[in-house]
Amino acid sequence: MGNEASVAVPEVKPVETFRDDFTFANSPKAIRRFPFPFTEDSYMYSVNIEPHNGGPAGSPYAPAFDIDEHYLSEVEERRKVLAEDPSRCTVLEHMMPAQWDTLELLMESLSTDYPDYFVLTRDGDQWTWENRLLGIKDTFTFGDPDTLPYEPFEYITRQVQGDFTLHDQRDNMLYMDGGMLTCQADWSLQFDLGMNFYEWHGPVPRAHEMGVFERALKYLLNLRVGEPVRRLNWTMTVHPRMDTSPENYHKWGIDRATVTPENVGDYAHLRVELQSLYRLPRSNAVLFSIRCYLISLNELVTIPKWAKRMHRVIKTLPEDLADYKGFIGYRPMVVDYLAPFDDGAELTPGAAPE
Amino acid sequence: MILSQQAKIPVRVTGVERVTPSIKTFTFEREDSAPLPSFSGGSHIVVEMRGGERTYRNPYSLMSPPEDYPSAYQISVRCDDQGRGGAQYMHERVREGDEMTISGPANLFPLTVTAPRHVLIAGGIGITPFLAQLHELRQRGLAYELHYQYRDAEGAAFRDRLAARFGDQTRFYESGRDQYVDPTAILADQPLGTHAYVCGPAGLTQAVHEAAAELGWPARNVHSEEFAAPPPGKPFKVVLERSQREVEVPANASALEAIEEAGIQPSCSCRGGSCGQCEQTVLEGDIDHNDHFLSDEAKARNSSMMICVSRARSDRVVLDL
Numbered sequence: 001m002g003n004e005a006s007v008a009v010p011e012v013k014p015v016e017t018f019r020d021d022f023t024f025a026n027s028p029k030a031i032r033r034f035p036f037p038f039t040e041d042s043y044m045y046s047v048n049i050e051p052h053n054g055g056p057a058g059s060p061y062a063p064a065f066d067i068d069e070h071y072l073s074e075v076e077e078r079r080k081v082l083a084e085d086p087s088r089c090t091v092l093e094h095m096m097p098a099q100w101d102t103l104e105l106l107m108e109s110l111s112t113d114y115p116d117y118f119v120l121t122r123d124g125d126q127w128t129w130e131n132r133l134l135g136i137k138d139t140f141t142f143g144d145p146d147t148l149p150y151e152p153f154e155y156i157t158r159q160v161q162g163d164f165t166l167h168d169q170r171d172n173m174l175y176m177d178g179g180m181l182t183c184q185a186d187w188s189l190q191f192d193l194g195m196n197f198y199e200w201h202g203p204v205p206r207a208h209e210m211g212v213f214e215r216a217l218k219y220l221l222n223l224r225v226g227e228p229v230r231r232l233n234w235t236m237t238v239h240p241r242m243d244t245s246p247e248n249y250h251k252w253g254i255d256r257a258t259v260t261p262e263n264v265g266d267y268a269h270l271r272v273e274l275q276s277l278y279r280l281p282r283s284n285a286v287l288f289s290i291r292c293y294l295i296s297l298n299e300l301v302t303i304p305k306w307a308k309r310m311h312r313v314i315k316t317l318p319e320d321l322a323d324y325k326g327f328i329g330y331r332p333m334v335v336d337y338l339a340p341f342d343d344g345a346e347l348t349p350g351a352a353p354e
Numbered sequence: 355m356i357l358s359q360q361a362k363i364p365v366r367v368t369g370v371e372r373v374t375p376s377i378k379t380f381t382f383e384r385e386d387s388a389p390l391p392s393f394s395g396g397s398h399i400v401v402e403m404r405g406g407e408r409t410y411r412n413p414y415s416l417m418s419p420p421e422d423y424p425s426a427y428q429i430s431v432r433c434d435d436q437g438r439g440g441a442q443y444m445h446e447r448v449r450e451g452d453e454m455t456i457s458g459p460a461n462l463f464p465l466t467v468t469a470p471r472h473v474l475i476a477g478g479i480g481i482t483p484f485l486a487q488l489h490e491l492r493q494r495g496l497a498y499e500l501h502y503q504y505r506d507a508e509g510a511a512f513r514d515r516l517a518a519r520f521g522d523q524t525r526f527y528e529s530g531r532d533q534y535v536d537p538t539a540i541l542a543d544q545p546l547g548t549h550a551y552v553c554g555p556a557g558l559t560q561a562v563h564e565a566a567a568e569l570g571w572p573a574r575n576v577h578s579e580e581f582a583a584p585p586p587g588k589p590f591k592v593v594l595e596r597s598q599r600e601v602e603v604p605a606n607a608s609a610l611e612a613i614e615e616a617g618i619q620p621s622c623s624c625r626g627g628s629c630g631q632c633e634q635t636v637l638e639g640d641i642d643h644n645d646h647f648l649s650d651e652a653k654a655r656n657s658s659m660m661i662c663v664s665r666a667r668s669d670r671v672v673l674d675l
């Protein structure tokens with residue numbers, strides 16, 4: 001279990017952009033704490049679920065919900081996406097208790113992990129929430145949506161990095177009954193809304209046949225309050241673009257064709273999702289948090305071990321996975337870019353930068 | 355920080371009340387009087403009972419109202435002749451002021467809150483999860499009715515409380531006076547999309563499932579919760595292929611308990627054959643299945659077992675563990 005001392009207070013940068021001029025970049029500190037996902041020289045799907053019970057001080061695994069230097073940028077990007085398309089945040093009506101559960105979990109976690117930035121004061125059902133990074137201080141009645149400027153789920157997830165989905169559990173199945181989705185890797189809430197666990201995982205190659213989803217679902221159905229779990233997922237994205245949604249495919253799909261051997265180090269980004277799953281107490285719903293991290297190849301190769309391992313993983317990734325993840329077209333350029341960094345030396349196990 | 359990362363919650367027993375000749379209600383509070391985790395109607399906790407000839411860990415439904423920040427949890431335990439050791443332990447040894455350990459709440463019997471109407475059918479001690487669910491149904495403004503069957507007035511736990519709070523939605527049946535729940539009659543007139551929930555003796559559960567099927571109800575609209583007690587049986591040997599260990603399972607312990615005793619902690623949750631978490635692949639051996647998780651076909655295949663309640667017919671079972 002993490003504690004306050006193990007969660008470093010992040011320095012938060014002024015707003016950078018995830019579109020148009022793409023001013024987003026990682027500081028050396030952010031690079032070192034990047035959740036690099038590869039612990040071996042090759043990659044295949046597995047039931048990679050582990051308890052979400054803290055991690056090394058300063059790492060993204062230490063807090064319940066990681067706040068980092070990109071906080072203001074990501075909150076602003078979310079605001080822009082929602083202004084263009086409010087349906088990116090949709091929650092079905094029966095999920096109102098789960099909305100309050102989410103608000104409580106996020107407020108409690110953030111104020112405990114980052115007491116300098118977030119303060120929650122409770123006086124019975126009169127709650128005051130202070131977000132010093134955004135200059136927000138609101139008093140509301142817990143349980144009464146009319147006392148907040150948005151519904152409780154939207155209110156709090158507008159103030160947190162990463163996407164969230166909400167899942168009702170019925171008849172031994174999880175359903176996608178709500179979400180806040182503004183930085184997703186090419187899937188759509190409006191399309192998946194109401195679907196069950198197998199249905200929304202429909203497009204994923206191999207994993208169904210491997211029994212991955214059957215075992216993962218069984219695990220999640222038994223998730224207990226206070227015992228969250230986590231896993232990492234990854235793909236590649238051209239430019240540091242958060243919003244790679246099907247809705248805006250016309251804006252970013254074309255980017256893939258613009259990658260050249262000259263710009264690949266700058267354009268191609270490893271996109272890692274630190275996913276955590278919580279059983280919510282009152283609603284028995286499951287909250288799925290998808291915290292997205294982006295790192296350009298130029299940034300990544302500043303860590304020699306990662307450069308070597310990334311080279312080996314991308315080079316040997318099966319065709320169908322590279323195709324599904326959407327980078328099969330520019331994969332040869334990624335491999336050629338990384339090859340000079342890989343001397344073939346045997347690497348220590350694990351993903352730590354060394 | 356991960357909130358309340360407590361697989362185990364230390365509690366003090368702050369109340370023991372005999373509600374009928376064979377049922378006692380236990381109240382648990384946290385040592386430091388901090389609130390316990392909130393929970394949803396239908397949840398259970400696993401209570402750990404130590405200090406006897408062996409440790410028991412039994413699941414019990416939470417019957418206290420699922421309010422915000424509960425200061426206490428309540429469960430009820432029935433003790434009868436064939437009751438498992440845990441129930442006897444609770445009745446004979448647990449006193450007010452005792453320290454015990456419980457798990458956090460988990461829910462294997464949740465309400466389908468998208469349904470417009472809910473029919474709850476309880477037999478005997480099976481009333482406990484419904485005590486919590488009734489509050490939730492009322493809070494969510496959903497339509498419901500409760501049918502509660504018990505043997506005689508003396509054994510009718512919580513009848514008066516139910517009559518007072520939920521009286522107009524409740525019907526009582528005293529089987530000792532030949533009043534029985536009639537599942538077909540109850541389910542026949544329900545509007546489309548109604549969900550039914552049953553908790554009680556195996557016969558009642560089966561009757562409700564059968565009546566619903568006959569009336570053409572979709573199977574997913576009928577829910578039941580039944581925790582199996584790990585039944586005693588003949589001793590057998592478990593070979594753990596991957597751990598390279600052999601464990602003897604004595605007559606009065608489950609395979610899971612014996613494996614835990616040997617210092618190995620397989621994944622598990624409800625310990626009553628309901629959740630499926632402790633399923634293990636069987637490489638060799640003939641299994642006597644006692645769980646409510648595997649389908650009949652899966653049981654016949656004999657390729658996996660719930661180690662919390664199932665035993666072996668053969669002298670030896672080889673697990674991929």
Ligand code: HEM
Nearest residue numbers: 045046047048165187200201203204207212216234235288
């Ligand atoms: C409630 C929890 C979860 C949600 C909401 C979720 C959602 C999704 C979605 C929307 C996709 C993209 C599918 C598409 O292409 O349209 C996906 C992909 C995937 N999911 Fe999940 N998922 C969940 C839990 C899990 C778990 C526990 C596992 C464990 C193994 C898992 C494994 C995968 C894998 C392997 C992929 C393919 C990813 C890739 O190759 O990029 N998911 N998931």
